[in-house]
Amino acid sequence: MPAPQEAFEQPAGARCDFAVRVQPVVDEVRKLVLAEYPDGSPRRELYTGRLVDEVTNLDTGAVTRVDASGTSLVEYAPDGSMTWYVTGPVLLGFRENAGSLPRGIWIVDGVYVVEFDPTYVHKTITLVHGSTHNVCTDVD
Structure with a gap:
């Protein structure tokens, strides 16, 4: 089933030194429920598909696009915590x-x-192999 990402904004200082908006421009992410708890809430889900986000500096209008098309196996614990096992790029604040x-x-x-x-x-985040890049620097 589709798993659309909602656009969001953050005020200056929350994630970047300036106000920022993140919105999907390509969102083909799909979700598959692999396991549920007895109450029907998700226990394990798989997310995969193309996702390209546009990150905008709301002060200057500078924009960059980032590929966030990673594949994630998500496990939800009974205490409310969550663990993602990821291959590929994901955008995280x-x-x-x-x-x-x-x-x-x-x-x-x-x-x-x-x-x-x-x-x-x-x-x-525990990197097995990979890299991290702060997108705020691309639109500063």
């Missing part, structure tokens, strides 16, 4: 002091795991 990368909007590419705490605020 980090707040100040809220994860294993500094504040920013990051394209993470390669083979890696992303662990989210139950609030989804704190993220930890």
